[in-house]
Amino acid sequence: MSDVTIPGPRREEVNRAGRFLFGAGIALLVLWVLVPIWFLFVNALSAPSEVTGFPKRFWPSFDLASVRFFWNFQGVTNALWNSIKVAVLTMILSIGMGAPAGYALSRFDFPGKEFFRVLVIMTRAFPLPLLALPLAVMFIRTGLDDTVLGLALVHAMLALPFAVLITFSLFSGIPVELEEAAWTLGCTRLQAFVKVVLPLALPGIAASAVFAFVISWNEVFAAAVLTIENRTLTAFLLQSLNVSPLPLKFAGGAALVLPALIFIFAVRKYLFAMWGIANR
Amino acid sequence: MNRALPYLLLLPASLFLLVFFFYPFGLVVVESLTRGGEWTTENFTRMTGHWKFSTAFWNTIWLTAIVVPVQLIMALAMASVVQKLKTGRAGLLYIFAIPLGISDLAAGLVWLAIFEQSGFLNSILHAFGVIDRPQLYLGYQSLWVIFLAVCLAEIWRATAIMMVIIVAGMGLIPKEYNEAAEVFGASAWQRFTRVTLPLLRPSLQTALILRILMAFEVFAVVMALGGTTLPVLMGETFQWQFQLQDRGVAAAYAMVILGLSVAFSLVVLRLLHVPKGARI
Amino acid sequence: MKSKLKLALIASASILVSTSVAAEVLFWSTQARPIEETQAVREQVLSGFDGAVTFEPAEEGPWQTRVQAELQAGSGTIGVLGALHGDFTPLSDGLTDLSAVDVSAVAPGFVSLGRLETDEQKYIPWMQATYVMAAHRDALEHLPEGADLNALTYDQLIEWAANMHEATGQPRFGFPAGPQGLKHRFFQGYLLPSYTGSMVTEFRSEAAEAAWEAFLRLWEHTNPASTNFSFMQEQLISGDAWVVFDHTARLADAFNQQPDDFVAFPPPAGPEGRGFMPVLAGLAVPKTARDKDASMALVSYLLEPETQIATLRATNFFPVIEVDLPDDMPASVQAAGAAIAATSGADDALPALLPVGLGALGGQFNQIYNDTFERIVLAGQPVRAVLDDQAETLRRLIEEAGAPCWAPDAPSEGACPVN
Structure with a gap:
């Protein structure tokens, strides 16, 4: 099994074959992810007659009519801005509440722990559209209706389970000994957390942030019910997409995907900060 | 102080969920158990009595049972590939993470553009001369093709979620463990199954639970590709709530989704039990 | 006052x-x-x-x-x-x-x-709007002999669809049976009234059985992807369907983009008249x-x-x-307007009204027609048995709502009967 038994020249051959397979595998995975995205953008950037025609082209003709329609659409920049505000607020709320809970779940054994965990899971397991009616009634009565904060609270509810469970798994992967070592060196619990644990958990926190952002960004139903003047981009575009003509569907779909991709690109460094403990 | 600490850490999240989830959730539970103001189980008997219920139930289960394991394997493969890589790691990870930013509505749109009669798949086959004229894939008679298409779309869309969590978890596994195993002559496969996987348990648990929760709520992609020919639980919930205007039965459906999600999550929690603080 | x-x-x-x-x-x-x-x-x-x-x-x-x-x-x-x-x-x-x-x-x-x-x-x-038929001009050459586009019958439509199927090797009739499609209105306001002169009362009559049998024959020449179609303008433009039935607003793009390629015409007539619904x-x-x-x-x-x-x-x-x-x-x-005028002005015009008096049960009323379609056509269940079964559901629903009959059914005292 081990490499040692294989004589020199053959071993090199095996390695080369292995490297080739490895490379081919990567290429295949990359294609698998990118080709559908490519099709989305081809359709978004093609003339309407090409989008509905057959056979399809595999290269966009850069007819920007459909995309331009969106940029000239009344209130689109305002909606974009609202979406960003809601998403950022969702991120802050869900991590601010979720990370402490995740830490508690990973570091302590206490009565009610399982209960809390199931509670968090339930939150994500229940279809939001059914909750929207009582929530909307509550929001109208309390004045949270049609505010960025109100919608962010609902989105934070959706993102919280992600934040709690992901930070829990990350904190669980960080040995307690590291923290204990810091305590013996005179750090308080808080100091130890901030100086030792937090840097290691950064990828996980970044991951929860990405999820929170993306969840908020793509959520339609609550956004459509709870915002009127302060519509988010998704509520603005997405709910009219499934009844719009095909070329606009694709242009709108692409318009929604793009900002999310830019956001992931911007935070990728933190998301994949794998120099944590591994390179200690 | 130390005994109160975990509860203090959980307090914000708990209070938040109490107000924004449990209050509306309670109202919906009541709705599922009443009809015209009286306590009854009629909503549930109506639900189970409808001819689509068992189809929707089993479709949802089968979809989850097929999609989630495939995704787990793919996510592990992607994460391992990325870890092995010396150059281009960040770029590859970003590509793998792209589907994160795509909402289920947009994903349904993309995959419909691939599978529909005048879509990209037919265009590709046509370009290579495999077929003379467009083939029909998503017809109601070939239910398994629709099912397969939904599986592919779901795998494409939601593998990234698991991958990101797993990548973050893998980053926390100390390199020394793998190096030590290598010194003792363990093959790459042995190192993966004996060292990496067990240490990855917290992240695997989180990734699986979050993915299962979302799998039971699968809806938009199925709707885009299969219409009503492939009923799923979430689709029926929407149908009863909005088209049939019977909120009681819709609430009953939601309870079924909730029950399934919690049950499966508990199974995952038991199977991949994570000890406190991961003293490794 | x-x-x-x-x-x-x-x-x-x-x-x-x-x-x-x-x-x-x-x-x-x-x-x-x-x-x-x-x-x-x-x-x-x-x-x-x-x-x-x-x-x-x-x-x-x-x-x-x-x-x-x-x-x-x-x-x-x-x-x-x-x-x-x-x-x-x-x-x-x-x-x-x-x-x-x-x-x-x-x-x-x-x-x-x-x-x-x-x-x-x-x-x-x-x-207001209504439903009309639309066809690609290429489809017109397959029209059965002696058929008048403005006075088509269901039998002629079926023959037409069969002709196209035979000539091109593909089923070319398109029907909006997708998730957002308005198929229930076709059964409520077009197919059933045309065959039975009724929307509710004669739901399980022999004439209704004949109507569904006719629809099954039409379905043989219908593009099976119809279960994904919701806006027939898309399939008209892409060529996946040549002859279609849909809401006027859901055909508009086809006419506006390629006005010379498509024609609009009235829905077909059955033995009892040319049913249509606003x-x-x-x-x-x-x-x-x-x-x-x-x-x-x-x-x-x-x-x-x-x-x-x-x-x-x-x-x-x-x-x-x-x-x-x-x-x-x-x-x-212009296209839809002419077709609508031809429909309502036809000698055999049989207007059907929107369901009234159903209150919150309107959605479930529609569902009965959709379920009947799915069971008979998609699931292939026997017509008689499905109609008997669904008629019971319909009767219960109408009684629960206490809704009297509306056109084309004759006015009733109390809840509209389902024979």
Whole structure:
């Protein structure tokens, strides 16, 4: 099994074959992810007659009519801005509440722990559209209706389970000994957390942030019910997409995907900060 | 102080969920158990009595049972590939993470553009001369093709979620463990199954639970590709709530989704039990 | 009574003049949702309104949820509701009486529909549409011999579809059986009335059995991807279907993009006549509206002839009042208009009304027809057994609602019977 038994020249051959397979595998995975995205953008950037025609082209003709329609659409920049505000607020709320809970779940054994965990899971397991009616009634009565904060609270509810469970798994992967070592060196619990644990958990926190952002960004139903003047981009575009003509569907779909991709690109460094403990 | 600490850490999240989830959730539970103001189980008997219920139930289960394991394997493969890589790691990870930013509505749109009669798949086959004229894939008679298409779309869309969590978890596994195993002559496969996987348990648990929760709520992609020919639980919930205007039965459906999600999550929690603080 | 009405009219008219700086009216609509229509309604229809108005379209789910939430909370921001007849029926109790709005120009049949079986004017008719057939010109050469496109029968349609199937090797008839498709209206207002002269009473008759058998024959030549089709204009343009049935507004793109390639014509006739059904959208004011006068002013504005014509251009829904259409209407309007005129003017025309008196059960009423379709056609269950089974469900539902018969069924005492 081990490499040692294989004589020199053959071993090199095996390695080369292995490297080739490895490379081919990567290429295949990359294609698998990118080709559908490519099709989305081809359709978004093609003339309407090409989008509905057959056979399809595999290269966009850069007819920007459909995309331009969106940029000239009344209130689109305002909606974009609202979406960003809601998403950022969702991120802050869900991590601010979720990370402490995740830490508690990973570091302590206490009565009610399982209960809390199931509670968090339930939150994500229940279809939001059914909750929207009582929530909307509550929001109208309390004045949270049609505010960025109100919608962010609902989105934070959706993102919280992600934040709690992901930070829990990350904190669980960080040995307690590291923290204990810091305590013996005179750090308080808080100091130890901030100086030792937090840097290691950064990828996980970044991951929860990405999820929170993306969840908020793509959520339609609550956004459509709870915002009127302060519509988010998704509520603005997405709910009219499934009844719009095909070329606009694709242009709108692409318009929604793009900002999310830019956001992931911007935070990728933190998301994949794998120099944590591994390179200690 | 130390005994109160975990509860203090959980307090914000708990209070938040109490107000924004449990209050509306309670109202919906009541709705599922009443009809015209009286306590009854009629909503549930109506639900189970409808001819689509068992189809929707089993479709949802089968979809989850097929999609989630495939995704787990793919996510592990992607994460391992990325870890092995010396150059281009960040770029590859970003590509793998792209589907994160795509909402289920947009994903349904993309995959419909691939599978529909005048879509990209037919265009590709046509370009290579495999077929003379467009083939029909998503017809109601070939239910398994629709099912397969939904599986592919779901795998494409939601593998990234698991991958990101797993990548973050893998980053926390100390390199020394793998190096030590290598010194003792363990093959790459042995190192993966004996060292990496067990240490990855917290992240695997989180990734699986979050993915299962979302799998039971699968809806938009199925709707885009299969219409009503492939009923799923979430689709029926929407149908009863909005088209049939019977909120009681819709609430009953939601309870079924909730029950399934919690049950499966508990199974995952038991199977991949994570000890406190991961003293490794 | 009359003088009271007049007074109210003068009052609302004076408000029209005096409240140009009134609060913004939120117009919350399930219609004009396609993004280009939204744009057109905002820019071309509502820009002439003397006052501030925000037009926000929403899907049925969020639309209902929002309205119900405002009614439950007892306060809200919505000023005017725009939706289909069926969307209003479950909300009846939350709608303001609009008797003060002048509806003398509107077709009386529509006005009475808007009362939703009460003494109050719950909604005001806004715009109407119906369903027509459309075909690609290439399909016309396959028309059965002796068939008149404007007086087609179901048998001829089936033969036509069979001819196309045979000639091209592909089923070319298209039917909107997708998740957003309006297939139930075809069964309720077209197929069943044409064969049985009834929508409800004769649901399980032998004539109804014949109707479904005929539909099964048509289905053999129908593109099986129809279960994904919701807007037949897409399949007309892409060529996946050559002959289709759909809502006029859902065919408009085909005519506007390639006016020379497509023709519109009336739906086919059966043994009992040429069944057809209107689509009616209405305007209502929820009881929670903040500035009811401004809301009513907007409703009145939308009924003006120029606004109705602008609405037609924007949404492909036709006016509910008598207007002279200018000559420069879009191709879709001209094509559909001619087909509609040919339908309602046909000797064998058999108008079917929208379901009335069903209240919140309207959705479940539609579901019965959809289920019947899915069971007979998609699941291949025996016609007789399915009809017997579904007829029971239908009878229970009609009795629960206590709804008397509506056209084309003969008026009934009490709940409409299902024989």
